[in-house]
Amino acid sequence: MAKSETKRPTDAELEILRVLWDRGPSTVRDVLDELSRTRDIGYTTVLKLMQIMTDKSLVARDESNRSHVYRACHKQGQTQRQLVADLLQRAFGGAADKLVMQALQLKKVSADDMAKIRELLDDLED
Secondary structure (H helix, E strand, O other), X not given: XXXXXXXXXXXXXXXXXXXXXXXXXXXXXXXXXXXXXOOOOOHHHHHHHHHHHXXXXXXXXXXXXXXXXXXXXXOHHHHHHHHHHHHHHHHHOOOHHHHHXXXXXXXXXXXXXXXXXXXXXXXXXX
């Protein structure tokens, strides 16, 4: 198994990472409370996932307090870029134009988002 594959977060791990990116360093209980707002999940499940994520170097654990505090090892943008790069290669054979076209066809793009996309394209051309 390639090194990048071992670090790719699963869907459940991405949910936990989103909580950590939004809240910052958090305990298992903090993450559980946040995840419980949208789905039924148990403490031991979250704990086990976060232990696996520690082994995968997706999160780091501070053990200096009674309640261990976890933080994401990588910034949100870095993880998103890694996932997009992986998807780009696996699903689109590296063809960025095909990936972008599929993404834009998924849902109606707001005028605000379209302006941001145009600005990004202009910046890339410069």
